[in-house]
Amino acid sequence: MKAVIIPVTPFQQNCSVLWCEETNKAAVVDPGGEIERIEAAIAEQGVEVEKIMLTHGHIDHAGGAADLSEKLGVPIEGPHLEDTFLIEKLHEQGAQFGVEGGKPFTPTRWLEQGDEVAVGNLNFEVRFCPGHTPGHIIFFEPVSRIAFVGDVLFQGSIGRTDFPRGDHDTLLKSIREQLWPLGDDVTFVPGHGSASTLGHERQTNPFVREGA
Numbered sequence: 001m002k003a004v005i006i007p008v009t010p011f012q013q014n015c016s017v018l019w020c021e022e023t024n025k026a027a028v029v030d031p032g033g034e035i036e037r038i039e040a041a042i043a044e045q046g047v048e049v050e051k052i053m054l055t056h057g058h059i060d061h062a063g064g065a066a067d068l069s070e071k072l073g074v075p076i077e078g079p080h081l082e083d084t085f086l087i088e089k090l091h092e093q094g095a096q097f098g099v100e101g102g103k104p105f106t107p108t109r110w111l112e113q114g115d116e117v118a119v120g121n122l123n124f125e126v127r128f129c130p131g132h133t134p135g136h137i138i139f140f141e142p143v144s145r146i147a148f149v150g151d152v153l154f155q156g157s158i159g160r161t162d163f164p165r166g167d168h169d170t171l172l173k174s175i176r177e178q179l180w181p182l183g184d185d186v187t188f189v190p191g192h193g194s195a196s197t198l199g200h201e202r203q204t205n206p207f208v209r210e211g212a
């Protein structure tokens with residue numbers, strides 16, 4: 001797998017364009033906005049986008065999904081059905097946070113624990129990780145050992161839980177039961193900030209380290 005990260009929106013959300021090197025087929029993870037910049041990255045890499053993948057329904061992650069889906073003629077996969085209330089209110093989220101776009105949509109495919117998402121010859125495992133939002137999912141590719149985790153876990157921090165239907169204990173449970181078992185060597189791309197490994201966070205992250 002190869003990937004480039006394009007920080008988008010005033011929240012500097014890590015939109016990823018990832019692709020299968022064998023087939024040149026690609027996906028865009030969390031196109032929160034500034035879709036011209038995302039399209040430029042796609043053109044620069046010369047890859048063929050076949051789908052959009054969403055971790056959750058917040059504006060900085062999902063705000064550009066409807067427009068990009070229409071422009072590229074590709075389906076939207078994810079997040080989990082429990083984030084419907086956020087996607088229906090994308091426009092209001094945009095107005096609230098001063099982010100342009102935010103067109104509501106219905107995903108082509110809702111995802112849940114155990115589902116698989118194919119991109120070329122890559123196969124992503126879906127893990128249901130509620131807490132930051134009730135319908136948050138992450139995407140794990142077991143061959144390259146890379147996970148796209150949205151706002152579940154960050155380098156040195158974890159997702160906020162003070163938004164509607166956020167829950168701190170549920171988030172900690174998701175990290176312990178769905179992320180740690182993937183393995184210490186797994187590299188993850190968070191929704192904001194630098195990439196890290198699960199092992200590094202399990203040992204040093206003050207919010208979730210072992211014994212914390």
Ligand SMILES: [Zn+2]
Nearest residue numbers: 056058132151
């Ligand atoms: Zn979020």
Ligand SMILES: [Zn+2]
Nearest residue numbers: 013060151191
């Ligand atoms: Zn975010």
